Amino acid sequence: MxxxxxxxxxxxxxxxxxxxxxxxxxxxxxxxxxxxxxxxxxxxxxxxxxxxxxxDGLAGLRAAIAAEGFDRFRNKMIQARETGDQSPKGHILSLCRGYLDFAVENPALFDLIFSCGPMDRFEEPPSPGDATAYGVLRAACAPFVPEGTEPRVIETQVWSLIHGFSHLFLAGTFGPSDGSADHHPLFLPVMALLRGIGRDIDTASAAK
CATH class of the missing domain: 1.10.10.60 (Homeodomain-like)
Known part of the structure; x- marks a missing residue:
């Protein structure tokens, strides 16, 4: 019944x-x-x-779940960005917190969206607004792209830093969390690398 x-x-x-x-x-x-x-x-x-x-079979279901996962992932980063420090660098740090939060709260879904998902839900050509998760990342990085530099360079720096940290965290590489809002005492020191975003590229370009 x-x-x-x-x-x-x-x-x-x-x-x-x-x-x-x-x-x-x-x-x-x-x-x-x-x-x-x-x-x-x-x-x-x-x-x-x-x-x-x-x-279309289990693969189709997994792809559909991944698409929904990317939408939730995007919303988590937007929420973190909007509730954090509203300076340009504050946006990036907040985005990274949201990125890690999503991974910690949804480890299996986080793994799925980056292992079998339609990556165009995250990676996409330049477009206005926050249409995808990558759009959120792109918008946060835009203020730090030196003139004449391919935006993808800066975006990849930020993405690699937080994505790598998230995976290492989930793997238990850093040991147990101390229960803080940032999940681990290494988070802020590692994210401090973002203070120099775009600077080294700008300096290298000027030296040529």
Whole structure:
């Protein structure tokens, strides 16, 4: 009776969204290996055949979950940026905090979006606004791009720093967190490297 009631509660796009939510919940609980079409269907309260109408197998479900994950990731960085120091350098540090926060709060989803996700949800050509997660990063880096420098150089510096730190943190490389808002006493000292963003490139260009 309950299953029949649940099946009737989903309509059109609602079922697709419900399956994606179910997949994220399963990821949170058991990691990537626990994610299957049958488990998602059971969690959403629908027939095991239902996912076939919305996804091209497990790979399609994973890609859809990754797309939703990138949207959540983007929103986390925007929220961190908007509630932090509003100076240009404050934006970058806040963005990095949001980046690490998302990774710590959603380790399996964080791993999924960068291992199988449609990377154009993060990486994209220059475009206005915060259309994607990469758009958030690009906007924060823009004030520090020296004249004549490819913006991607600065963006990659910042991205590499926080992405590498996040992965090392999740792997337990730094040992246990001290419970602070920044998760680990190494966070701020390492992010201090951002103080010189664009400066070395500008100096090197002037010396040529």
């Amino acid at each position: 309950t299953e029949a009631k649940d099946k009737k509660s989903h309509h059109h796009g609602d079922l697709r969204a419900a399956l994606i939510r179910a997949g994220i919940e399963i990821l949170d609980e058991g990691g990537a290996e626990s994610l299957t079409l049958r488990r998602c269907a059971a969690r959403a309260g629908v027939s095991h055949a239902a996912p076939a109408h919305h996804f």
